[in-house]
């Protein structure tokens with residue numbers, strides 16, 4: 294890994310060689326989340342947008358391997374993760390008085406959420422470390438992703454999720470053959486438990502914002518957004534060979550803050566490489582009942598000054614009392630001039646059918662929160678109509694049918710004859 298210079302603590306800035314520490318900064322314990330530092334000059338000398346323009350997309354995130362913290366010859370899992378579609382959403386845009394809105398559908402990943410980007414990295418790093426067993430705490434999706442990616446390479450996964458996780462997610466864990474332990478407690482409890490258990494049993498730990506490599510997997514979405522925007526009609530091939538197009542604003546649903554931190558990292562990489570010439574404003578969207586980062590942002594707190602709060606929202610994937618990746622999550626918004634916004638559970642639910650009917654993409658509540666956040670930002674006058682806006686749809690609606698069904702009426706039951714249908718259609 295010559296292209297990786299080391300790991301830098303997000304609290305004290307201390308730098309470590311990759312084999313010097315296993316997960317976090319020793320001076321700051323479990324809060325000392327590390328950021329991977331790259332040798333951009335070395336990467337740039339051997340890798341370029343022009344090369345990528347000629348590189349196949351069916352390798353998903355691995356087409357960016359020179360920008361990922363894995364050994365060049367490390368085997369990668371066979372499932373296709375990433376290179377998810379970026380759809381233009383003209384009807385959504387128009388309904389909000391905007392010109393350019395795109396949605397990125399990460400629900401089409403192998404286990405139907407954005408978390409596959411991180412779990413793919415986890416599996417590679419676990420195998421590099423020679424681990425036989427990988428574990429994670431999760432609200433559901435990270436574990437489903439780990440279970441699926443681990444199954445694809447024959448690794449054993451052990452999963453710790455709150456017993457209240459949606460049944461579809463637990464079904465995924467079980468079907469992929471993971472050992473599943475339902476924790477009688479919150480996600481935060483499951484997280485603490487996994488830290489102890491992994492140390493005790495010597496398992497490879499994928500925990501978000503503890504394992505420094507998860508943000509690195511997640512950052513690939515930022516690369517894709519820029520590369521895909523560049524491929525949009527209206528841009529010359531010439532431009533695509535040298536520089537990528539950057540959106541003006543990206544809406545990200547936020548729980549632990551690992552996705553938003555990863556997205557920020559991806560754009561920072563591209564800026565450092567000179568592949569883009571500006572940063573987008575990053576907008577973090579939280580549910581009202583789990584909005585510790587909105588509070589911290591409003592009050593000007595640093596991540597290490599935050600304290601645990603109760604978390605309760607229908608959007609289970611963004612329910613986090615003490616967001617684990619809070620340092621990176623606050624930096625993403627502060628350093629790009631974005632904002633943190635809260636949306637209510639009702640606004641989240643309302644967004645699900647609106648997104649689906651205007652784009653064809655069915656989202657789980659946490660993903661729909663990103664769009665509810667765009668609606669809120671427009672209401673607050675934070676968005677210019679000309680801006681290029683990307684909304685990250687992070688997970689499939691099939692993950693949580695109970696929530697989706699709250700937003701629609703039960704269909705009528707009809708007798709199997711024409712008259713009954715006429716009566717229901719109101720033209721009998």
Ligand SMILES: *Cc1c(COP(=O)(O)O)cnc(C)c1O
Pocket residue numbers: 406407408434435501546547548549550551552553610611657659660687688689
């Ligand atoms: C995990 C998750 C999020 C939030 O990601 P964080 O890194 O916890 O902020 C958003 N949407 C979905 C569907 C998720 O699974």
Ligand SMILES: [Zn+2]
Pocket residue numbers: 302303304305306307318319320321325
């Ligand atoms: Zn430190």
